Amino acid sequence: xxxxxxxxxxxxxxxxTLGARLGHFFYMIYAGxxxxxxxxxxxxxxxxxxxxxxxxxxxxxxxxxxxFVLFPMLLNIYYAFTGGTAxxxxxxxxxxxxxxxxxxxxxxxxxxxxxxxxxxxRGLYNxxxxxxxxxxxxxxLSMLTAVVLNRSIRGxxxxxxxxxxxVLLSPVVIALIWKWILQRxxxxxxxxxxxxxxxxxxxxxxxxxxxWVIFISIWAQMGFYTLILLAGLQSIPHDMYEAADxxxxxxxxxxxxxxxxxxxxxxxxxxVLSVIRAVQVFDQVWVLxxxxxxxxxxxxxxxxxxxxxxxxxxxxGLASAASVILGxxxxxxxxxxxxxxRQSDIA
Amino acid sequence: xxxxxxxxLTTMLLIFAIxxxxxxxxxxxxxxxxxxAVATEAPAAAAPAGAVTELRITWYDDGSEGAVLRDLLxxxxxxxxxxxxIIDTVPYSSGILETLPLQLEAGEGPDMARVTxxxxxxKYMLDLRPYLSNPAYWDENFGPFLAWMQTEADGNAIxxxxxxxxxxxxxxxxxxxxxxxxxxxxxxxxxxTWQEWVAAAREVAAATDTFALAMDRSGHRLAGPAVSMGATxxxxxxxxxxxxxxxxxxxxxxxIDWHADGTMIPEVWIGSAGSYQAxxxxxxxGQLAMYMSGSWQIGQFNTNIADAFDWEAVPNPCGPGGCTxxxxxxxxxxxxxxxxxxxxxxxxxxxxxxxxxxxFYARTLFIPGHLGLAAKGIxxxxxxxxxxxxxxxxxxxVGKLAPLAYDLQAYKxxxxxxxxxxxxxxxxxxGELTLDEAIQKMQEDxxxxxAAAQQ
Numbered sequence: 001x002x003x004x005x006x007x008x009x010x011x012x013x014x015x016x017t018l019g020a021r022l023g024h025f026f027y028m029i030y031a032g033x034x035x036x037x038x039x040x041x042x043x044x045x046x047x048x049x050x051x052x053x054x055x056x057x058x059x060x061x062x063x064x065x066x067x068f069v070l071f072p073m074l075l076n077i078y079y080a081f082t083g084g085t086a087x088x089x090x091x092x093x094x095x096x097x098x099x100x101x102x103x104x105x106x107x108x109x110x111x112x113x114x115x116x117x118x119x120x121x122r123g124l125y126n127x128x129x130x131x132x133x134x135x136x137x138x139x140x141l142s143m144l145t146a147v148v149l150n151r152s153i154r155g156x157x158x159x160x161x162x163x164x165x166x167v168l169l170s171p172v173v174i175a176l177i178w179k180w181i182l183q184r185x186x187x188x189x190x191x192x193x194x195x196x197x198x199x200x201x202x203x204x205x206x207x208x209x210x211x212w213v214i215f216i217s218i219w220a221q222m223g224f225y226t227l228i229l230l231a232g233l234q235s236i237p238h239d240m241y242e243a244a245d246x247x248x249x250x251x252x253x254x255x256x257x258x259x260x261x262x263x264x265x266x267x268x269x270x271x272v273l274s275v276i277r278a279v280q281v282f283d284q285v286w287v288l289x290x291x292x293x294x295x296x297x298x299x300x301x302x303x304x305x306x307x308x309x310x311x312x313x314x315x316x317g318l319a320s321a322a323s324v325i326l327g328x329x330x331x332x333x334x335x336x337x338x339x340x341x342r343q344s345d346i347a
Numbered sequence: 348x349x350x351x352x353x354x355x356l357t358t359m360l361l362i363f364a365i366x367x368x369x370x371x372x373x374x375x376x377x378x379x380x381x382x383x384a385v386a387t388e389a390p391a392a393a394a395p396a397g398a399v400t401e402l403r404i405t406w407y408d409d410g411s412e413g414a415v416l417r418d419l420l421x422x423x424x425x426x427x428x429x430x431x432x433i434i435d436t437v438p439y440s441s442g443i444l445e446t447l448p449l450q451l452e453a454g455e456g457p458d459m460a461r462v463t464x465x466x467x468x469x470k471y472m473l474d475l476r477p478y479l480s481n482p483a484y485w486d487e488n489f490g491p492f493l494a495w496m497q498t499e500a501d502g503n504a505i506x507x508x509x510x511x512x513x514x515x516x517x518x519x520x521x522x523x524x525x526x527x528x529x530x531x532x533x534x535x536x537x538x539x540t541w542q543e544w545v546a547a548a549r550e551v552a553a554a555t556d557t558f559a560l561a562m563d564r565s566g567h568r569l570a571g572p573a574v575s576m577g578a579t580x581x582x583x584x585x586x587x588x589x590x591x592x593x594x595x596x597x598x599x600x601x602x603i604d605w606h607a608d609g610t611m612i613p614e615v616w617i618g619s620a621g622s623y624q625a626x627x628x629x630x631x632x633g634q635l636a637m638y639m640s641g642s643w644q645i646g647q648f649n650t651n652i653a654d655a656f657d658w659e660a661v662p663n664p665c666g667p668g669g670c671t672x673x674x675x676x677x678x679x680x681x682x683x684x685x686x687x688x689x690x691x692x693x694x695x696x697x698x699x700x701x702x703x704x705x706x707f708y709a710r711t712l713f714i715p716g717h718l719g720l721a722a723k724g725i726x727x728x729x730x731x732x733x734x735x736x737x738x739x740x741x742x743x744x745v746g747k748l749a750p751l752a753y754d755l756q757a758y759k760x761x762x763x764x765x766x767x768x769x770x771x772x773x774x775x776x777x778g779e780l781t782l783d784e785a786i787q788k789m790q791e792d793x794x795x796x797x798a799a800a801q802q
Contacts, residue, residue: 083799084799085452093802184614203614204617204618292617292619293777294773294776294779295774295777296777309445310622311766311796312448312467312762313760313796313797313799314449318799
């Protein structure tokens with residue numbers, strides 16, 4: 001008796017769903033890709049041994065990093081020591097430390113007006129102010145929001161979405177929306193006038209402009225950091241709170257004794273990310289205020305952009321020198337935060 | 348298993364092929380409407396694809412001139428099927444002032460471009476003289492303006508032609524003056540001072556709840572009034588010298604006072620840090636009694652305001668130094684990296700032919716930058732009396748411009764000077780600098796900019 005070969009079980013075509021077809025389609029792509037990689041990787045592995053294969057896997061990323069990050073960075077450092085307005089490095093005269101000298105040419109570093117490149121120093125001081133208040137405000141608000149959203153309140157999912165929604169918007173869209181709200185004939189002024197109050201031209205007053213720039217960036221970004229902190233909060237074992245509760249600890253004591261120490265690594269990540277992002281502030285503010293009124297909201301990245309690209313005489317060397325200085329400041333900040341992180345891990 | 352691998356690989360290759368096919372260039376479809384025609388591309392010529400030379404123009408629009416140019420070029424292409432011209436329309440500030448110089452420096456510029464930084468970009472311009480059939484025609488009709496496009500003071504290159512000659516000067520909203528019951532000062536006198544104009548405009552603003560005055564945020568716009576107030580801008584050697592220039596300081600002080608007392612709409616200068624900003628919107632919206640800008644606004648006012656209210660240009664206000672505006676304008680120039688200089692020259696010769704230029708100026712409502720046509724007079728295609736009167740006012744202003752205004756316009760590094768005055772003066776309005784500090788900083792910025800440009 002001959003047995004019929006076993007047929008694979010297949011659904012009739014009319015019962016195969018679109019999802020299944022799509023899944024199969026993407027699986028075919030994936031399998032094809034793996035086949036191609038296999039055809040290259042298998043002989044290579046036989047040739048170089050499995051131990052050395054790691055270098056080959058790292059190589060593509062290293063090439064991308066080298067071409068798009070390391071090479072421009074080195075080029076930028078080279079440009080910082082050149083002058084003129086030519087774009088290509090071979091056409092640019094070497095001027096030594098002249099660009100750095102121009103930036104640091106100050107009689108009093110605390111008074112930008114006494115500096116030759118006063119706009120760089122104004123940008124730098126504005127950036128320091130922005131970082132302190134934007135990061136400080138954002139971390140505090142994100143923390144508060146995360147703690148609240150971690151509790152079992154009604155509509156928790158809805159509020160999580162609401163706080164995260166601005167993160168999905170482009171910085172330019174955010175700036176335009178708020179510009180329409182805050183301008184002379186904007187929504188907020190219409191509301192103020194309706195309530196019988198005086199119209200305020202927010203972007204013509206330095207204090208108001210700085211306030212709104214910080215407020216809007218906190219509004220736009222805090223959802224992202226709230227989400228990270230929320231994940232950190234949810235990883236804290238609940239029985240620790242129960243134990244503290246049984247020991248008679250108040251909520252504040254639980255927060256200080258359990259939540260804060262266990263959340264510290266997450267908090268540090270949030271701090272590092274938000275500081276780096278705050279120092280790089282540019283696009284949103286550029287659209288919102290253009291750096292005005294005067295130079296009240298000019299930040300150091302805008303100074304670099306304007307010096308290199310927006311001015312009629314493009315001083316790439318000076319802009320590169322400024323960006324090298326900014327890079328060094330960021331490096332010191334990051335090293336400091338990493339050191340803090342290590343100390344917190346040890347503790 | 349192997350069969351599956353081959354099937355998967357075939358699928359992959361198929362997708363890759365589709366992706367590659369999607370990335371190939373597709374010939375542009377013919378434009379279906381006027382609006383499409385403005386967008387950029389011309390209808391494909393009837394000649395075989397391989398024989399067509401494609402030229403690109405980087406262009407910006409003040410009004411309807413892009414559409415007029417497209418129309419004229421369509422006719423050129425119909426007669427010259429071997430050339431196809433694509434117009435890339437970009438914003439003036441970010442496209443022409445910021446991006447184009449970088450493209451040119453990188454050697455990635457278009458074949459032609461419409462620019463206003465004539466001296467600053469002259470090193471990227473192509474001298475068309477060897478390619479032109481009749482260079483004498485150009486010298487005769489564009490001679491004085493070609494001097495603005497030279498890399499050397501005594502150069503005789505023909506890089507392009509003026510698409511428009513502009514003159515800076517003020518517009519007024521006559522309807523607001525009438526509503527306020529305030530007499531328009533220029534109705535009674537040919538020589539009205541800035542102070543008299545501002546006093547009248549303030550009365551209008553107070554009575555109609557509008558703003559008295561706005562000026563485009565531009566050092567070029569400021570220069571005309573400053574020269575009228577007696578500014579000299581240059582020292583005896585012809586180098587920019589603002590420290591000690593009392594006329595410039597007087598004009599700067601007036602600007603400070605007008606911002607401090609609310610005469611000027613603050614959004615334009617104070618609210619727009621670091622860049623050029625026009626104030627045409629509040630004027631079009633009827634929120635301004637007086638607007639210091641220039642002749643290039645006529646075309647768009649003719650369209651956007653039309654007869655919604657009575658608007659008109661008035662003669663430049665006076666000061667101790669005269670009653671002058673600033674000359675200027677935009678030129679369509681050939682770029683020296685073009686691979687098709689002969690084709691570019693053919694397009695240029697077509698566009699500068701007297702009949703085509705006449706049509707271009709008549710339809711765009713631009714003051715002609717062609718001496719022959721200027722002498723004959725242009726019959727502008729406009730019906731509004733406001734438009735016709737404004738054109739007449741600006742045309743007569745050309746003859747009143749001070750020699751220093753022409754010198755400033757011809758100065759190779761004038762954009763460095765104009766930008767420094769614009770940005771530093773704004774810092775005085777916001778209280779960041781005193782006027783003396785600002786003038787000192789302007790001079791330092793100008794000196795550093797020129798030194799960098801010459802390095």
